[in-house]
Amino acid sequence: xxxxxxxxxxxxxxxxxxxxxxxxxxxxxxxxxxxxxxxxxxxxxxxxxxxxxxxxxxxxxxxxxxxxxxxxxxxxxxxxxxxxxxxxxxxxxxxxxxxxxxxxxxxxxxxxxxxxxxxxxxxxxxxxxxxxxxxxxxxxxxxxxxxxxxxxxxxxxxxxxxxxxxxxxxxxxxxxxxx
Amino acid sequence: xxxxxxxxxxxxxxxxxxxxxxxxxxxxxxxxxxxxxxxxxxxxxxxxxxxxxxxxxxxxxxxxxxxxxxxxxxxxxxxxxxxxxxxxxxxxxxxxxxxxxxxxxxxxxxxxxxxxxxxxxxxxxxxxxxxxxxxxxxxxxxxxxxxxxxxxxxxxxxxxxxxxxxxxxxxxxxxxxxxxxxxxxxxxxxxxxxxxxxxxxxxxxxxxxxxxxxxxxxxxxxxxxxxxxxxxxxxxxxxxxxxxxxxxxxxxxxxxxxxxxxxxxxxxxxxxxxxxxxxxxxxxxxxxxxxxxxxxxxxxxx
Ligand code: SF4
Ligand code: SF4
Ligand code: FES
Numbered sequence: 001x002x003x004x005x006x007x008x009x010x011x012x013x014x015x016x017x018x019x020x021x022x023x024x025x026x027x028x029x030x031x032x033x034x035x036x037x038x039x040x041x042x043x044x045x046x047x048x049x050x051x052x053x054x055x056x057x058x059x060x061x062x063x064x065x066x067x068x069x070x071x072x073x074x075x076x077x078x079x080x081x082x083x084x085x086x087x088x089x090x091x092x093x094x095x096x097x098x099x100x101x102x103x104x105x106x107x108x109x110x111x112x113x114x115x116x117x118x119x120x121x122x123x124x125x126x127x128x129x130x131x132x133x134x135x136x137x138x139x140x141x142x143x144x145x146x147x148x149x150x151x152x153x154x155x156x157x158x159x160x161x162x163x164x165x166x167x168x169x170x171x172x173x174x175x176x177x178x179x
Numbered sequence: 180x181x182x183x184x185x186x187x188x189x190x191x192x193x194x195x196x197x198x199x200x201x202x203x204x205x206x207x208x209x210x211x212x213x214x215x216x217x218x219x220x221x222x223x224x225x226x227x228x229x230x231x232x233x234x235x236x237x238x239x240x241x242x243x244x245x246x247x248x249x250x251x252x253x254x255x256x257x258x259x260x261x262x263x264x265x266x267x268x269x270x271x272x273x274x275x276x277x278x279x280x281x282x283x284x285x286x287x288x289x290x291x292x293x294x295x296x297x298x299x300x301x302x303x304x305x306x307x308x309x310x311x312x313x314x315x316x317x318x319x320x321x322x323x324x325x326x327x328x329x330x331x332x333x334x335x336x337x338x339x340x341x342x343x344x345x346x347x348x349x350x351x352x353x354x355x356x357x358x359x360x361x362x363x364x365x366x367x368x369x370x371x372x373x374x375x376x377x378x379x380x381x382x383x384x385x386x387x388x389x390x391x392x393x394x395x396x397x398x399x400x401x402x403x404x405x406x407x408x409x410x411x412x413x414x415x416x417x418x419x420x421x422x423x424x425x426x427x428x429x430x431x432x433x434x435x436x437x438x439x440x441x442x443x444x445x446x447x448x449x450x451x452x453x454x455x456x457x458x459x460x461x462x463x464x465x466x467x468x469x470x471x472x473x474x475x476x477x478x479x480x481x
Contacts, residue, residue, distance in 0.1 A: 085350055098381070137371070138375065149350035177365070178361055
């Protein structure tokens with residue numbers, strides 16, 4: 001029987017959640033026995049080559065590319081999981097949600113003291129920034145949520161093994177944290 | 180009639196009613212007698228006073244341990260989730276539950292502060308009706324439901340509402356690990372709120388001298404308004420505006436004069452990270468904070 005296929009992506013995130021996934025210590029050997037990775041920064045596969053069973057999403061949606069990527073994941077993964085505070089509620093990038101987008105751009109590219117060439121970048125190549133940062137479940141349907149900044153390695157491991165074995169997840173108190 | 184005579188009369192009337200009801204009609208009648216007793220209390224408007232009567236009693240005399248010895252003479256018998264409990268006359272459901280080793284979650288309640296019944300986190304069912312445990316006095320024969328799925332889910336929903344109606348970025352918050360709201364989220368294993376995030380626009384005021392106020396995190400429990408005063412009893416904190424726009428502010432003059440320990444107290448009494456003391460922060464490392472290892476309420480529930 002072929003192994004379950006996992007894909008991962010980092011949208012508007014810091015890669016901390018991916019680091020936490022790698023933080024499972026020697027269980028990483030079990031992990032590669034248990035699953036096969038497809039599109040993911042972990043193996044550097046850039047496009048989906050087959051249908052995946054589980055998709056891990058890190059980060060929320062702050063630009064058009066994030067949205068396209070997320071929709072693509074929803075299409076190609078049977079189960080989609082929001083991993084980390086940013087995917088769940090926008091996280092730190094969402095601190096700009098109360099500030100009008102013009103003000104954000106002006107502060108970053110015109111008024112900031114370290115700015116040299118005062119120009120707001122605007123090119124077709126650059127993804128369009130959204131009016132605010134969106135939690136993933138506001139864009140597509142998300143099946144499960146794993147909070148934390150980053151989610152504890154134990155939480156990710158528990159969730160993954162529970163999903164693969166079809167057993168209910170074991171949630172130790174220390175594993176569920178929002179920071 | 181003086182206040183105390185009203186109280187005595189109401190109490191003895193309640194006892195008589197409850198007793199005869201139990202004798203005559205059994206359990207179900209006991210429930211209705213509680214209701215009518217409660218009604219008669221409201222009529223004579225002594226309900227509030229019953230609470231303050233309990234307050235005047237020297238609290239230090241009663242040890243706050245599970246199943247603390249209660250004075251048999253005035254002991255009221257009641258039930259929480261089928262467990263037989265005892266209470267002193269005038270004790271609130273919350274207080275009595277704690278003495279009996281039963282945890283009822285709270286947010287606006289703070290030990291030693293007059294209960295205000297603002298947040299409804301402590302909602303229990305008395306005779307099928309939702310009541311705030313922190314403000315409702317125990318009556319003889321009360322049948323209370325507490326840790327039932329319906330109430331636990333409602334409490335969880337309330338925690339979720341508080342999360343979405345503010346801006347809670349726990350990873351950036353100085354209170355993280357010591358925050359009651361967050362700890363309730365942990366206790367109820369809240370993974371993501373069922374409601375959409377509102378991302379409201381709220382202000383942060385860091386122009387005070389001793390503290391800063393971050394209204395993004397305020398849950399409007401008014402613990403600061405109720406519990407933080409100057410030595411001569413003047414309020415330092417107040418709530419301005421109404422409804423969704425309500426904001427906590429501090430009196431600049433009084434705030435600037437706050438001694439360090441009072442500023443610390445203001446920060447500690449705020450259940451969330453809305454009041455922070457300046458120039459200290461992240462003093463306790465991750466792993467050693469209040470709710471890192473044990474769920475909120477584990478000091479009561481055993
Ligand atoms: S106040 Fe509590 S819930 Fe809100 S951000 Fe801070 S730690 Fe999180
Ligand atoms: S500032 Fe803190 S204590 Fe005051 S009302 Fe808000 S949450 Fe409660
Ligand atoms: S704790 Fe009882 S209403 Fe807030």
